[in-house]
Amino acid sequence: MAKAGRxxxxxxxxxxxxxxxxxxLMSRVRALPRMVRRSLRGDYPGLSKGKLTMLGLAVxxxxxPVDAIPEFLPAIGVVDxxxxxxxxxxxxxxxxxxxxQWERAGLPHGGHHxxxxxxxx
Numbered sequence: 001m002a003k004a005g006r007x008x009x010x011x012x013x014x015x016x017x018x019x020x021x022x023x024x025l026m027s028r029v030r031a032l033p034r035m036v037r038r039s040l041r042g043d044y045p046g047l048s049k050g051k052l053t054m055l056g057l058a059v060x061x062x063x064x065p066v067d068a069i070p071e072f073l074p075a076i077g078v079v080d081x082x083x084x085x086x087x088x089x090x091x092x093x094x095x096x097x098x099x100x101q102w103e104r105a106g107l108p109h110g111g112h113h114x115x116x117x118x119x120x121x
Contacts, residue, residue, distance in 0.1 A: 023100035
């Protein structure tokens with residue numbers, strides 16, 4: 001059942017990226033460092049410190065040599081890494097798309113409009 005949920009989330013992320021008017025894949029990828037930086041500073045209210053921590057833990061789990069299911073077990077050893085990877089990618093793509101839309105709308109923390117591009121403040 002969890003596999004079906006991950007597959008559905010991946011499909012929703014793909015549909016979101018390919019929807020007309022939605023930020024494209026490269027736009028979302030380029031926005032990731034800005035999103036993380038502004039979230040840590042408290043400028044972007046869309047990504048909580050808790051969710052940011054979960055994303056960081058997912059990256060650490062994927063690159064860590066310690067796994068819940070050891071890699072040497074045939075066929076199932078990489079399943080846990082792949083599940084975490086799918087969750088991480090769908091979360092990052094979805095959140096970065098919302099961030100790009102937030103940036104385009106020009107809404108800083110507090111919801112007040114500002115003039116100019118957020119990187120040129």
